[in-house]
Amino acid sequence: MEGSWFHRKRFPLYLVLSLLLQGRGVTFTINCSGFGRHGADPTALNSVFERRAFRPVTNVSVPTRVNISFTMSAILDVVWDNPFISWNPEECEGITKMSMAAKNLWLPDIFIMEFMDVDKTPKDLTAYVSNEGRIRYKKPMKVASICDLDIFYFPFDAQNCTLTFSSFLYTVDNMLLGMEKEVWEITDTSRDILQAHGEWELLGINKATAKMSVGANLYDQITFYVAIRRRPSLYVINLLVPSGFLLAIDALSFYLPVESGNRVPFKITLLLGYNVFLLMMNDLLPTSGTPLISVYFALCLSLMVVSLLETVFITHLLHLATTQPPPLPRWLHSLLLSCTSPGRCCPTAPQKGNEGLGLTPTHLPGAKEPEVSAGQKPGPVEAEPTGGSERTRAHREHGAQRQQSVELWVQFSHAMDTLLFRLYLLFMASSILTVIGLWNT
Numbered sequence: 160m161e162g163s164w165f166h167r168k169r170f171p172l173y174l175v176l177s178l179l180l181q182g183r184g185v186t187f188t189i190n191c192s193g194f195g196r197h198g199a200d201p202t203a204l205n206s207v208f209e210r211r212a213f214r215p216v217t218n219v220s221v222p223t224r225v226n227i228s229f230t231m232s233a234i235l236d237v238v239w240d241n242p243f244i245s246w247n248p249e250e251c252e253g254i255t256k257m258s259m260a261a262k263n264l265w266l267p268d269i270f271i272m273e274f275m276d277v278d279k280t281p282k283d284l285t286a287y288v289s290n291e292g293r294i295r296y297k298k299p300m301k302v303a304s305i306c307d308l309d310i311f312y313f314p315f316d317a318q319n320c321t322l323t324f325s326s327f328l329y330t331v332d333n334m335l336l337g338m339e340k341e342v343w344e345i346t347d348t349s350r351d352i353l354q355a356h357g358e359w360e361l362l363g364i365n366k367a368t369a370k371m372s373v374g375a376n377l378y379d380q381i382t383f384y385v386a387i388r389r390r391p392s393l394y395v396i397n398l399l400v401p402s403g404f405l406l407a408i409d410a411l412s413f414y415l416p417v418e419s420g421n422r423v424p425f426k427i428t429l430l431l432g433y434n435v436f437l438l439m440m441n442d443l444l445p446t447s448g449t450p451l452i453s454v455y456f457a458l459c460l461s462l463m464v465v466s467l468l469e470t471v472f473i474t475h476l477l478h479l480a481t482t483q484p485p486p487l488p489r490w491l492h493s494l495l496l497s498c499t500s501p502g503r504c505c506p507t508a509p510q511k512g513n514e515g516l517g518l519t520p521t522h523l524p525g526a527k528e529p530e531v532s533a534g535q536k537p538g539p540v541e542a543e544p545t546g547g548s549e550r551t552r553a554h555r556e557h558g559a560q561r562q563q564s565v566e567l568w569v570q571f572s573h574a575m576d577t578l579l580f581r582l583y584l585l586f587m588a589s590s591i592l593t594v595i596g597l598w599n600t
Contacts (some may be wrong), residue, residue: 207243207522208263214352215241215265222332225267226326226339227381231349231361235298237269238339244292261296267334272323273304309372313450314394315597317362318387325380326372336379342366358393362386391598398440398452399594403587404512405433406459407468410583413576417473426467433463455590462586469579473572 207215214223228236241264248255261284286296306320326334340348346364355359365384370377409429415422437456444453 164493181527189515203257204244204263207241210243211263211265213265214329215243217242222335223267223329224335224337225269227269228339229383230345231353231385232470235269235300236339237267237296237298239267239294241265241288241292241294244288244294246290246469248290249405251290251517253320256287256289258285260284264288264294266296268326268328269304269324269336270327271304272303273306273321273326308445308448310445310448310450312597313445313452314389314391315600316389316450318389320385320387321382322385323380323382325378329378329379331370331379334379336368336381338366338381358390359387360390362388394443394452395594395598399455401436401440401455401460402433402589405436406462406583406587409463410587411581412466413580417470417572418477419578420474422470423467423474426463430460430463430467433460458586462583464580466583469575473575476572477569491584521522539600 195306216223223239226238228238230236246254255365264286266286280298280300284296286294288294302322304320304322306318308316308318310316324336342364346361349364350361352472353359363386365386367384369380370381372378382522409426412422412425412429415425437460444450
């Protein structure tokens with residue numbers, strides 16, 4: 160009994176060694192005598208299962224051709240021929256295809272060179288075997304690969320990634336890679352799958368076949384170039400639109416009169432709200448690099464800060480105008496005169512003439528109108544001593560200079576308001592045009 164058992168266990172190994180040494184072998188035909196109502200006999204393929212560690216060929220000098228295919232839904236489809244498996248469907252209850260555990264068969268060691276994550280493919284997968292020995296093996300997998308991402312135009316970015324399929328054990332003398340499907344078929348199938356769900360939109364797939372040289376060994380490989388584009392709707396709705404609304408509200412705050420004292424608290428509240436918005440939306444932004452949208456957020460925040468500082472400065476100027484207005488510097492006076500008079504686009508823009516400054520000294524906080532007794536009209540100046548007349552004339556000239564200085568500072572503050580308001584309008588218009596241009600590209 161021990162001798163027969165030993166002989167029975169060593170026979171498959173002897174057969175395989177003989178096959179490898181001589182370079183040729185014979186095709187094993189499956190005996191279907193055990194097939195019946197309950198399907199295929201599980202012991203009919205034992206002779207093939209015992210040889211799963213060896214490449215299934217009848218001539219070791221002929222390489223095994225493995226055809227690969229994939230879809231962007233992370234399904235790897237591999238097809239190859241096993242000459243050790245064949246049966247006659249007429250003798251086997253008309254069975255032309257069987258499913259069996261993939262662990263019992265020889266599997267090509269196809270891997271993705273850009274794969275950077277732990278392979279989480281489910282175990283105990285099933286392979287389909289035809290009566291002619293063709294094996295189809297579908298392997299669902301999630302590929303986390305290396306891809307040079309250019310996120311400058313996020314969320315309107317398009318990426319070009321590569322997927323390189325190769326073998327790390329079998330050289331070109333033992334295994335050659337081919338295509339199970341044409342590239343356009345893979346592209347159409349992947350596009351249909353990604354159309355219904357996912358953040359990315361497939362633009363196209365191209366392939367290149369090349370040999371990889373490692374030392375003295377040469378390996379076959381197929382490289383796929385995948386062009387994908389991000390769907391920007393989620394980010395436009397959650398990032399750009401709220402930011403644009405906050406910036407527009409801050410621009411409308413210029414309609415609040417400075418002398419009321421309500422503009423500064425309003426702008427501070429908006430600035431705090433914008434910072435909270437950036438903190439909440441930080442998870443939607445890329446973790447590496449500096450995309451254009453981050454520059455946009457930084458410019459929005461800078462504009463709001465500059466607007467707040469400008470409002471504080473104007474409030475301070477108007478306060479000085481009611482107490483001790485300093486003389487306007489000559490260069491600033493010349494610049495103010497050379498600039499075009501602001502239009503009506505800004506509510507605080509001054510008008511031409513002294514009557515339309517928008518904020519006269521009598522409307523400033525703390526300013527008082529000249530007191531006139533009831534029923535008394537200004538009349539001709541009574542005769543005064545010569546010294547009193549000179550003092551009165553000097554006082555009037557000083558008052559006129561003071562009023563002119565106040566009007567110049569008020570006009571300067573209106574010009575600053577108008578300039579910043581127009582800068583807001585220019586920035587918002589350019590941002591909208593940029594978003595429309597990137598979306599349509």
